[in-house]
């Protein structure tokens with residue numbers, strides 16, 4: 001696997017390292033040892049599947065607060081999506097900054113999201129599916145969110161959402177940085 005650190009310290013774009021032969025290729029899609037060598041939390045307590053029939057579906061931006069902060073390892077297994085993270089670590093030099101990357105079934109690219117980051121995506125094609133592994137159990141009471149178009153974060157999206165849940169459309173705007 002090839003790890004490329006993003007401008008947000010601790011978040012990585014991860015590309016596969018295919019071993020090809022006349023049948024096609026084999027590649028690791030995850031490896032706890034390779035994560036560990038970079039000091040990344042490779043724990044997995046839950047794996048999620050997200051199916052989105054319509055292009056322009058936006059899910060997020062979500063995170064869980066202490067003590068249920070989670071890392072996420074996200075890939076697109078069908079179609080294409082634009083994956084976005086926001087640094088919510090109070091002591092980070094990039095606190096409040098965001099980063100986005102196109103994950104598609106064709107590029108087989110993945111994104112590692114550290115704890116104390118908000119995460120979300122917008123789909124770029126119909127029939128897009130995301131598969132992501134999470135280091136914590138789902139704790140609905142500890143879930144928090146920031147709104148995709150909150151001027152406090154000024155996230156740059158490739159397009160406006162066409163499909164979004166009421167919950168995600170109504171996260172309050174921040175005047176100060178959220179406490180994780």
Ligand SMILES: Cc1cn([C@H]2C[C@H](O)[C@@H](COP(=O)(O)OP(=O)(O)O[C@H]3O[C@H](C)C(=O)[C@H](O)[C@H]3O)O2)c(=O)[nH]c1=O
Pocket residue numbers: 048050059060062072119120121138165
């Ligand atoms: C996350 C989650 C949700 N649910 C239930 C709760 C609702 O009844 C239903 C849909 O939940 P929600 O609208 O929060 O689903 P998404 O908007 O896709 O949320 C996810 O989207 C963004 C991209 C994320 O990064 C998070 O992993 C996750 O919050 O599934 C569960 O039962 N278990 C779970 O782990």
